[in-house]
Amino acid sequence: MTFLVLRANGPVELTVPDGDTTILQALLDAQEQVPDLAFRYGCRNERCGTCTVEVDGQRRLGCRDRLRAGQVVGPLSGFPVIKDLVVDRSRVAEQLRSVPVRPAVGTADGAWASLGRCIDCLACVADCPLFAAGRGTPVTFLKLQRAALEGARSEAVDAAVALGLTDACADCRGCRCSVGIRLIDEVIDPLLDAASDLP
Amino acid sequence: MQCLSADVVVIGAGAAGLAAAAAAAELGASVWLVSKEPPGTGDTKISTGLMSVPSEPVSLVDDMQRSGCVGDPALMQLVAGGAVEAHDWLGRVGLRDRGPLEDAMGGHSEARSVAHANRGLDVAWAASRQALRHERVRWLEDAWLVALDVGDAVRGAWIWHAPRGVLVHVAGPVVLATGGFGHLYHPHSDTMRSNTGEGHLAATTAGADLIDMEHIQFTPFGVVAPRSMVGLPLGEAVLAGPRGRLLDDHGEVLAEGFATWSRAAVAGRIARAIHEGRASASGGVWLDLGPNLDEACWADTFRGAWGHVLRRVRRSQGPAAARFEQPWEVAPTAHYCMGGVAIDGRGATAAKGLFAAGQLVGGVHGANRLGSTSLPTAVVTGRLAGAAAAATRVAGRGEPPRVRRRSDALRATRRLQQTCWAGLGPGRTAAGLLGVLEVVAELRAGAGDEGGGVWDTTLLASLELDGLLHCAEVTARAALRRTQSLGAHLRLDEVSA
Numbered sequence: 089m090t091f092l093v094l095r096a097n098g099p100v101e102l103t104v105p106d107g108d109t110t111i112l113q114a115l116l117d118a119q120e121q122v123p124d125l126a127f128r129y130g131c132r133n134e135r136c137g138t139c140t141v142e143v144d145g146q147r148r149l150g151c152r153d154r155l156r157a158g159q160v161v162g163p164l165s166g167f168p169v170i171k172d173l174v175v176d177r178s179r180v181a182e183q184l185r186s187v188p189v190r191p192a193v194g195t196a197d198g199a200w201a202s203l204g205r206c207i208d209c210l211a212c213v214a215d216c217p218l219f220a221a222g223r224g225t226p227v228t229f230l231k232l233q234r235a236a237l238e239g240a241r242s243e244a245v246d247a248a249v250a251l252g253l254t255d256a257c258a259d260c261r262g263c264r265c266s267v268g269i270r271l272i273d274e275v276i277d278p279l280l281d282a283a284s285d286l287p
Numbered sequence: 288m289q290c291l292s293a294d295v296v297v298i299g300a301g302a303a304g305l306a307a308a309a310a311a312a313e314l315g316a317s318v319w320l321v322s323k324e325p326p327g328t329g330d331t332k333i334s335t336g337l338m339s340v341p342s343e344p345v346s347l348v349d350d351m352q353r354s355g356c357v358g359d360p361a362l363m364q365l366v367a368g369g370a371v372e373a374h375d376w377l378g379r380v381g382l383r384d385r386g387p388l389e390d391a392m393g394g395h396s397e398a399r400s401v402a403h404a405n406r407g408l409d410v411a412w413a414a415s416r417q418a419l420r421h422e423r424v425r426w427l428e429d430a431w432l433v434a435l436d437v438g439d440a441v442r443g444a445w446i447w448h449a450p451r452g453v454l455v456h457v458a459g460p461v462v463l464a465t466g467g468f469g470h471l472y473h474p475h476s477d478t479m480r481s482n483t484g485e486g487h488l489a490a491t492t493a494g495a496d497l498i499d500m501e502h503i504q505f506t507p508f509g510v511v512a513p514r515s516m517v518g519l520p521l522g523e524a525v526l527a528g529p530r531g532r533l534l535d536d537h538g539e540v541l542a543e544g545f546a547t548w549s550r551a552a553v554a555g556r557i558a559r560a561i562h563e564g565r566a567s568a569s570g571g572v573w574l575d576l577g578p579n580l581d582e583a584c585w586a587d588t589f590r591g592a593w594g595h596v597l598r599r600v601r602r603s604q605g606p607a608a609a610r611f612e613q614p615w616e617v618a619p620t621a622h623y624c625m626g627g628v629a630i631d632g633r634g635a636t637a638a639k640g641l642f643a644a645g646q647l648v649g650g651v652h653g654a655n656r657l658g659s660t661s662l663p664t665a666v667v668t669g670r671l672a673g674a675a676a677a678a679t680r681v682a683g684r685g686e687p688p689r690v691r692r693r694s695d696a697l698r699a700t701r702r703l704q705q706t707c708w709a710g711l712g713p714g715r716t717a718a719g720l721l722g723v724l725e726v727v728a729e730l731r732a733g734a735g736d737e738g739g740g741v742w743d744t745t746l747l748a749s750l751e752l753d754g755l756l757h758c759a760e761v762t763a764r765a766a767l768r769r770t771q772s773l774g775a776h777l778r779l780d781e782v783s784a
Contacts, residue, residue, distance in 0.1 A: 107513070107514070108513035108514065108515060109515065110515040112515065113514060113515035119697065119744075120697075120698075120701070123694075123696075123697045123698070123744060123745055123748075124743075124744050124745060125744065126742045126744050129480055130324065130328065130333070130479045130480050130481065131332075131333040131477075131478075131479055131480070132474070132480075132515070132516070132518075132519065133333060133477070133519050133520075133599075135332060135333040135407070135408070136324075136328055136332055136333050136479060137328070138324065138328065151515070170429075170449075170450045170741060170742050171741055171742035172742075174742050176450060177325065177428075178325075178428055178429070180325075181325045181326055181419075181426070181428065184415070184419055185419050185420070185422075187416065189380045189381060189416055189420050190380075190381055191378060191379050191380070191381065192378040192379075192381050192382055192383045193383075194383065195383055195384060195385060195386060196383040196384065196385050196403065196404035196409070197383075200383065200404075201404035201405065204404055204405035204408055204409050204412070205405055205408070206408070207408065208325070208327075208328070231412075234381075235381070238381045
């Protein structure tokens with residue numbers, strides 16, 4: 089099977105064995121021939137969130153999603169590219185400092201547990217106009233909404249507003265999640281509602 | 288060259304490193320948290336998230352020691368005694384649990400493990416919050432450990448920052464929390480790719496001791512095919528239920544009634560069958576859960592508890608296997624390193640100024656770790672080491688190390704991994720172990736040059752290869768010396784006493 093990778097110096101055609109091929113397996117096979125091909129991966133098991141790339145312009149989890157002949161693999165858009173498929177994600181973790189902390193109360197319930205499915209794959213960040221403008225990201229808002237559910241509602245909403253929630257999110261509705269979290273219903277709208285309730 | 292400094296330097300950002308950073312910060316220390324992956328993105332995050340919360344720590348210590356007379360009883364007492372507080376500490380930043388598991392996990396004499404809704408994701412996020420809520424904790428990701436800076440004491444670490452392709456000196460007493468070296472067995476491993484043993488190598492070079500290195504835990508049920516999924520975990524022995532059976536490729540029963548067996552006991556039975564040529568063409572044996580379907584409600588209960596395993600089974604082996612109509616093809620997969628750096632009751636190593644925590648530490652789990660004990664280990668040893676490092680003062684800076692870049696690093700790594708899976712895996716012989724040492728010696732001799740650019744995969748692979756070669760050699764030598772099987776260490780060529 090032959091596919092294309094958008095490398096630092098331009099597109100490169102790579103050929104790997106046919107058969108059951110995830111995007112990540114294709115990249116690992118390609119790296120045997122091209123040892124300086126740069127990409128990230130961690131657990132190979134859909135849990136660590138590090139192997140996100142774009143295939144034909146769509147966000148894909150490398151270890152989960154399939155690659156077909158002729159497709160084009162590129163780095164996650166919206167982020168500075170370091171090399172090949174490796175992007176600079178350091179700004180995302182820095183924002184997480186703004187997430188307020190509360191002691192656990194009760195057991196893991198539906199809404200709180202659902203948000204915990206986030207694997208930080210950053211697929212939602214790639215599309216985000218706020219992130220492009222140097223402000224918040226859907227993944228930060230997700231952690232803030234979780235903190236709101238933990239009892240830190242006003243602090244969490246203040247942090248979200250400071251990161252641009254009320255400037256952009258009501259009209260955008262563009263968040264897409266790789267693991268099935270309904271970001272608009274579960275994160276953005278509850279935060280926007282809370283922001284309009286607070287004085 | 289960039290120079291950074293803090294009161295404490297922590298290398299590694301899984302639960303152990305995060306706990307160390309948080310504990311140091313709680314005491315007022317400034318911290319540099321340095322890791323290859325972003326904070327929280329270690330084995331903690333991809334784990335089952337189960338945590339032991341023993342009501343009787345003494346009874347947990349008894350269970351931990353049952354694997355054989357290796358390990359450090361004082362460390363076992365420390366971890367068992369601190370396990371409840373470790374879980375509470377994560378609860379203080381919002382970690383909610385789903386309550387206790389009903390059944391005792393394999394090797395435990397009683398049910399004492401709590402589960403979390405999103406398994407390790409919830410635990411890793413809580414540990415991250417404990418560290419990141421302190422402004423005095425700063426971090427550097429995409430950063431590889433090259434060496435420790437050793438003077439009269441360990442006074443910092445030399446770090447390769449991959450995005451810029453530069454060497455960075457980070458000054459301060461060092462807590463190593465770099466995890467295990469499961470990547471030595473890639474793809475027959477369910478651990479993070481980043482587990483490549485740089486911490487073991489740096490600690491040894493600085494004068495710390497490694498102990499119990501021959502004891503590597505292989506969890507019994509790993510995926511055998513397809514290639515992209517080899518080594519991924521398919522749950523614990525307990526999922527076999529009352530009637531699950533292990534069969535060889537001829538349909539002969541290898542084990543029955545093993546739901547309460549330890550990981551080592553089940554993995555050992557499989558490894559022996561594979562060694563005897565009774566494996567499938569893909570190198571596995573067959574786990575048949577079908578007989579349990581006669582038990583009322585068994586399948587529903589199973590789907591509730593092991594849904595994530597069933598999804599992986601369906602994906603790797605098809606819908607009939609996920610309905611238990613066909614047996615699952617399984618083989619052991621590398622899961623945890625019980626051996627590692629020796630520490631005292633404060634988390635201090637034999638090298639002054641150097642502390643260690645988490646999976647990197649040896650002696651906590653004897654010859655066979657029990658399920659749900661690694662996360663308490665990470666938090667307890669991490670907090671100890673972070674607090675002890677915060678009370679340590681060091682000064683000075685040495686000469687930068689030579690960073691050796693070898694053009695064959697990736698190819699050499701793959702050869703080492705194949706060799707170690709064959710010779711240093713779940714079943715071992717003297718001949719196989721000597722073969723590993725020969726290949727290690729040959730690969731060490733590879734030529735290198737200097738330099739390195741932005742995200743230089745060859746240089747990064749070279750740093751990791753050095754760690755893996757060190758761990759392979761020490762583990763093979765320890766395994767050669769232990770001529771009788773014990774815990775997770777299975778000698779197929781042992782002479783019965």
